[in-house]
Amino acid sequence: MNNKPALNPITFEQSAGSYLADTQLRRNIGHATQTIRAKRATAVGELPDWEELREAGRLTKERVMNNLDEYLLQLEESVIKAGGHVHWAADGEDANRIITGLVKEKGVTEVVKVKSITTDEIKLNDALENEGIHALETDLAELIVQLAGDEPSHILVPAIHKNRSEIRDLFKEKLNIEHLSDKPADLAEAARLYLRKNFLKAKVGISGANFAVAETGTVVVVESEGNGRMCTTLPDTLITLMGIEKIIPKWQDFEVFMQLLPRSSTAERMNPYNNFWTGISDGDGPQEFHLVLLDNGRTKVLADETGRQTLFCIRCSACLNVCPVYERTGGHAYHSVYPGPIGAILTPQLRGFEDPSAASLPYASSLCGACYEVCPVKINIPEVLVHLRGKVVDYKNEKGGIRHKTDTIHIGMKFMARTFQSRNRYERLQRMGKIGQKLFVKDGAISRLPGELAKWTSIRDIKPIPKQTFREWWGDRQ
Amino acid sequence: MVGGSAMSGSKNIILERIRQALKKEDSGTTDDILTLPDIERSYEQQSNLSDEQKLHLFAERVNEYRAITEVIDEEEIGERIQSICSVSGIKSLAVPGGIEEKWVSALDSGVRLLRDEPEPLTKEELNNAAAVLTGAFLGVAQTGTIILNGGPGQGRRILTLLPDFHICVIRQEQITGILPEAIIQLDMAVKESGKPVTMISGPSATSDIELNRVEGVHGPRRLHVLVIKQKS
Numbered sequence: 001m002n003n004k005p006a007l008n009p010i011t012f013e014q015s016a017g018s019y020l021a022d023t024q025l026r027r028n029i030g031h032a033t034q035t036i037r038a039k040r041a042t043a044v045g046e047l048p049d050w051e052e053l054r055e056a057g058r059l060t061k062e063r064v065m066n067n068l069d070e071y072l073l074q075l076e077e078s079v080i081k082a083g084g085h086v087h088w089a090a091d092g093e094d095a096n097r098i099i100t101g102l103v104k105e106k107g108v109t110e111v112v113k114v115k116s117i118t119t120d121e122i123k124l125n126d127a128l129e130n131e132g133i134h135a136l137e138t139d140l141a142e143l144i145v146q147l148a149g150d151e152p153s154h155i156l157v158p159a160i161h162k163n164r165s166e167i168r169d170l171f172k173e174k175l176n177i178e179h180l181s182d183k184p185a186d187l188a189e190a191a192r193l194y195l196r197k198n199f200l201k202a203k204v205g206i207s208g209a210n211f212a213v214a215e216t217g218t219v220v221v222v223e224s225e226g227n228g229r230m231c232t233t234l235p236d237t238l239i240t241l242m243g244i245e246k247i248i249p250k251w252q253d254f255e256v257f258m259q260l261l262p263r264s265s266t267a268e269r270m271n272p273y274n275n276f277w278t279g280i281s282d283g284d285g286p287q288e289f290h291l292v293l294l295d296n297g298r299t300k301v302l303a304d305e306t307g308r309q310t311l312f313c314i315r316c317s318a319c320l321n322v323c324p325v326y327e328r329t330g331g332h333a334y335h336s337v338y339p340g341p342i343g344a345i346l347t348p349q350l351r352g353f354e355d356p357s358a359a360s361l362p363y364a365s366s367l368c369g370a371c372y373e374v375c376p377v378k379i380n381i382p383e384v385l386v387h388l389r390g391k392v393v394d395y396k397n398e399k400g401g402i403r404h405k406t407d408t409i410h411i412g413m414k415f416m417a418r419t420f421q422s423r424n425r426y427e428r429l430q431r432m433g434k435i436g437q438k439l440f441v442k443d444g445a446i447s448r449l450p451g452e453l454a455k456w457t458s459i460r461d462i463k464p465i466p467k468q469t470f471r472e473w474w475g476d477r478q
Numbered sequence: 479m480v481g482g483s484a485m486s487g488s489k490n491i492i493l494e495r496i497r498q499a500l501k502k503e504d505s506g507t508t509d510d511i512l513t514l515p516d517i518e519r520s521y522e523q524q525s526n527l528s529d530e531q532k533l534h535l536f537a538e539r540v541n542e543y544r545a546i547t548e549v550i551d552e553e554e555i556g557e558r559i560q561s562i563c564s565v566s567g568i569k570s571l572a573v574p575g576g577i578e579e580k581w582v583s584a585l586d587s588g589v590r591l592l593r594d595e596p597e598p599l600t601k602e603e604l605n606n607a608a609a610v611l612t613g614a615f616l617g618v619a620q621t622g623t624i625i626l627n628g629g630p631g632q633g634r635r636i637l638t639l640l641p642d643f644h645i646c647v648i649r650q651e652q653i654t655g656i657l658p659e660a661i662i663q664l665d666m667a668v669k670e671s672g673k674p675v676t677m678i679s680g681p682s683a684t685s686d687i688e689l690n691r692v693e694g695v696h697g698p699r700r701l702h703v704l705v706i707k708q709k710s
């Protein structure tokens with residue numbers, strides 16, 4: 001089975017246009033992102049040492065990436081010592097083969113799954129389906145997405161694009177329920193009953209991982225609903241797929257990440273459940289545990305010194321919720337399991353620029369920098385975006401020849417790339433931009449830019465650079 | 479087993495790709511990472527809350543998750559548990575091995591006690607149990623979190639998963655101020671026992687439907703925490 005990402009000919013710009021026209025979708029996403037945004041600010045504001053935690057998070061991840069081979073070997077050793085098995089998968093195809101093989105060995109035709117973007121990335125469900133194995137998604141949102149035959153649109157809230165009356169109609173039809181209200185509690189109850197019987201008979205569970213501790217082999221799934229507990233506790237066999245970048249060196253690092261992640265993602269002091277398991281434990285939970293370590297392009301990201309920080313990502317989705325472009329276009333426009341600002345930098349690096357859809361993603365941003373400011377591990381997303389734009393242009397040059405060298409985008413991006421490398425240059429340019437943009441701002445939005453940039457604004461309004469940036473405001477306050 | 483040689487093939491490919499990406503000369507062992515000095519940790523690792531403050535903060539924060547917290551004296555425990563059962567109509571109560579007998583000493587005949595030891599309860603028995611009663615390893619005041627790690631009186635993970643109502647007893651001395659204080663103890667416990675750890679912050683919830691927090695998708699929909707006050 002070919003699990004390479006399809007060469008999708010549709011670019012971000014093309015699909016963003018049609019999503020912009022979908023007002024229901026825009027309303028759902030708008031409501032959701034605004035709600036989470038405000039809550040996150042409160043949750044983060046509560047911690048006086050937030051900046052110190054972010055710094056420690058970044059340093060930890062940087063250390064992991066710079067010694068990734070050694071940490072992986074240490075993790076492997078620890079997991080085996082704790083009674084687990086470790087598998088290495090160079091790409092998605094490899095991982096799918098390993099996992100379907102393990103499931104087939106157990107002779108089952110159904111497995112229960114807890115939400116994992118990494119399994120979506122390699123299209124594991126399709127691979128299992130091809131072998132006659134049904135993977136039941138057990139997160140409420142994933143279940144909704146699966147029943148609708150849809151694609152997730154948000155890392156954290158994959159069904160953010162569906163409102164409750166749409167969900168009610170879907171449940172009535174697919175779960176054969178005659179009377180159902182559209183109250184969230186009733187919808188959740190319907191899902192609870194349907195899934196509980198499946199959990200109880202499940203022989204194999206499949207999960208992703210938020211973190212894995214090299215020193216002890218402990219793997220963690222962070223969640224809200226309890227389906228993560230079900231999937232990692234009830235089945236006899238547990239198979240966990242994790243990207244090789246998810247490692248943290250030791251337990252102590254949870255001091256940092258268990259504060260950064262919940263507050264950045266669900267905007268809570270702590271999410272309802274965190275599940276930590278270390279290999280297998282006698283008489284408690286699965287007696288067989290397999291950890292599958294996935295590369296699938298991650299080592300390419302590692303090789304790029306500017307792009308490397310992309311691998312620090314803990315998938316909190318804070319950057320999505322502050323992104324003006326994401327808010328207007330929704331997740332599907334990114335044509336990837338990784339939407340929003342993180343998707344705009346991760347997808348093209350994982351897939352390569354041969355994929356025109358992926359190559360258009362570094363342009364899916366107005367470079368406003370909000371994502372960088374909220375990122376709990378301080379990934380400089382604008383810097384990586386601009387760096388990638390430069391690389392896209394270089395790639396096109398190799399393919400397209402000399403004409404592109406004088407192309408405005410090419411020159412502009414080289415210039416921007418330099419700007420983002422220095423905070424001073426960035427701030428100077430921002431000030432210049434504020435003066436320059438006066439010519440184009442109308443009703444609080446930039447809706448038409450001159451020349452080459454017209455292509456960009458013809459499908460979306462850009463938020464003008466605010467009169468006072470966050471940095472300036474902060475500077476004034478101190 | 480699946481793969482065999484294909485597996486180790488991928489292992490070598492990935493490690494080689496990493497070494498090339500990092501421009502490393504040698505093939506390396508784990509020695510390097512073991513001798514690295516710790517990263518700089520300038521965040522708070524200890525709180526300066528008094529025991530009294532920790533207790534209040536813990537109760538307040540657990541309640542904010544729509545759980546119920548009560549602070550009680552040691553002597554009251556048996557009666558309190560009996561009265562929770564009768565008020566909530568709990569007819570069957572699962573308990574792990576190692577539970578303090580005092581906790582279940584006042585239960586009347588209307589509550590059937592389901593013991594997980596010596597014979598472990600089946601999935602069906604647990605699924606039909608109305609409630610479960612456990613102790614805890616630690617609490618975290620700052621986040622309103624209870625932490626279970628399979629120690630005595632806590633039992634297997636499945637116990638606190640299938641019944642719809644979780645009654646959790648914790649002693650004031652077990653409540654830490656901020657998360658790092660709890661992590662340090664967990665670090666030691668995991669290295670010693672290797673048992674799974676579950677952090678619980680409020681009842682099960684989802685925000686998946688238009689971002690409304692809805693209680694109880696899969697785990698227990700009700701959480702009742704009893705804090706036993708430290709003897710002064």
Ligand code: SF4
Nearest residue numbers: 313314316317319375
């Ligand atoms: S890039 Fe940063 S903000 Fe965005 S999902 Fe990853 S960790 Fe969160």
